[in-house]
Amino acid sequence: MPFIALPCDECVKIGGDVRSKEEKNMHRWDVTPREALRIQEELRERVLLQNRFKKIGTVAGADVSFFEDEVAAVVAVFDYETLELVDETVVTSSCTFPYIPGLLTFLEGPVLIQAFEKLTHQPDVIIFDGQGIAHPRGIGIATHLGVLLERATIGCAKARLVGEYREPQREKGSLAALTLKSTTVGAVVRTRYGVKPIFVSPGHFMNITSAIEIIMNCCTRYRLPEPIRWAHHRARQCVSHFRKDEKGGFSRMKPKQAVRGLG
DNA sequence: GCGACAG
């Protein structure tokens, strides 16, 4: 029974039951691609592209790594000024949905939400490895989870999903508008001289200008903002453990090794 | 029907 002993600001009472806002907003995840589209259409109406976060004290990076059907999700929280780590959570799980362009949230969302629930320090802003509103239905993973968690989020993708743009200049800080149906949904940002640009778009409780500014402030000496780099790095470490366990396991040992091992 | 297509 999902009862919470001490009701607080983060909780809401419903007929004697006490549920966190996350639970109250949650929808089903065991859905078909068609049902997933329907959920996105419903949630898009709840998106707010206006800043709704206080003075930024902390920023989090969220990412997921894979090894076959096993996944490891990491959420790492950093001090916005010093970019020092202040909190981090890891959750491993198995895939329940395939990767389908436009439906990434249904693959990574469930495990990421579990990781957020384990945090001790709730960040003021969250950066995701994927799109925000620069999505065919305006609700990429950053936007979707921003609505469910009711938090300010930013989408920071390494590649384009939708939209048109002109290549930004080679200098660090160069920008180009990412346009979809004659509407600017984000920006193509050159975070270092000459490197491949990243695709920044607001998720939720955030406007485009602030999204770009926050991302730039988190980019020190690499192409990706520090929170995302860290989360990605840690998620990969976890996945490497899966590999070792897999190798040492008996059931999935490769034929050549199995034969030798059995004499 | 033919490409495009976050991770």
Add this chain to the structure above:
DNA sequence: ATCTTGTCGC
């Protein structure tokens, strides 16, 4: 995403 060593360019 992931498999992967050295190597070309700033």
